[in-house]
Amino acid sequence: MAIPKFVADLREHIGNAPLWLSGITAVITNDEGTEVLLVKRSDNGHWTPVTGIIDPDEEPANAAIREAIEEAGIMCEPTRILSIGTVGPVTYPNGDVSSYLDISLHMRYISGTPRPIDGENSEVRWFPIDALPEMNERFKHAINVALADPQPTLFSFDPAAAEAAAEIPDL
Numbered sequence: 001m002a003i004p005k006f007v008a009d010l011r012e013h014i015g016n017a018p019l020w021l022s023g024i025t026a027v028i029t030n031d032e033g034t035e036v037l038l039v040k041r042s043d044n045g046h047w048t049p050v051t052g053i054i055d056p057d058e059e060p061a062n063a064a065i066r067e068a069i070e071e072a073g074i075m076c077e078p079t080r081i082l083s084i085g086t087v088g089p090v091t092y093p094n095g096d097v098s099s100y101l102d103i104s105l106h107m108r109y110i111s112g113t114p115r116p117i118d119g120e121n122s123e124v125r126w127f128p129i130d131a132l133p134e135m136n137e138r139f140k141h142a143i144n145v146a147l148a149d150p151q152p153t154l155f156s157f158d159p160a161a162a163e164a165a166a167e168i169p170d171l
Contacts, residue, residue, distance in 0.1 A: 004053050004055060006055065006056055007019070016094070016095040016096050016097060017097065018089060018097045020098075020099055020100075021101075022054040022060070022101050023053050023054060023102045024054055024104070025051050025082075025104040025139070025142055026052075026067060026076070026104075027082060027105070027107065028049065028107040029106070029108065029129075029146060031109070033129070035126040035128055035129065036049070036126070036127055036143055037072060037074070037109065037114055037124065037125070037126055038124070038125060038127055038132075039071055039120075040122050040125075041120065041121055041122075042120055042122045047133040047134070047135045048139050049143070050064070050067050050072055052064075052067035060103045061105060064078060065077070065078070065107075068107065069117070071116070071117060071120055071121055071124070072112075072114050072116075072124045073112050073114060073115045073117045074109060074110075074111065074113075075109075075110040075112050076109050076110055077110055078105050079105075079108050080105070080106050080151065081106075081153050082104040082142055082146055083103075083142060083154040083155060084102070084154075085101075085156050086100065086102070086156075087099065087100040106145075114126065129143070129147060
């Protein structure tokens with residue numbers, strides 16, 4: 001996985017210490033909603049939707065478009081937010097630790113021939129929604145939400161944390 005320059009610059013100062021980053025997951029479907037575009041990661045061979053780190057000052061939807069171009073060679077457009085949640089902490093082989101605020105977006109394919117572009121992926125393919133490859137539960141769930149009707153936006157809620165916040169005086 002390519003490390004964005006701003007993350008590499010931060011790592012020069014903090015080493016492997018935990019880092020909180022913003023990320024996107026782009027669930028890209030065809031117009032009919034019968035196929036989803038997936039990438040096969042070069043580092044671990046897992047199939048996933050297009051994912052990436054949001055650059056400083058970058059809008060999440062723009063990050064999803066940029067990542068789709070960089071990783072899969074296609075143009076797409078956002079249709080809606082699917083979910084907002086946390087991922088991690090993730091410990092990478094070099095010892096870096098990161099956690100992510102992930103914004104999952106449903107994206108509609110516009111144009112381009114899907115193919116690996118930046119070396120992060122070894123394959124890019126369309127899969128029928130009823131014949132998806134094995135992948136982790138988070139990604140399967142995001143795809144299911146993208147194809148759901150009615151179309152919810154999902155997020156986690158911790159009532160205990162909300163109650164603790166409510167005990168802070170002068171709110």
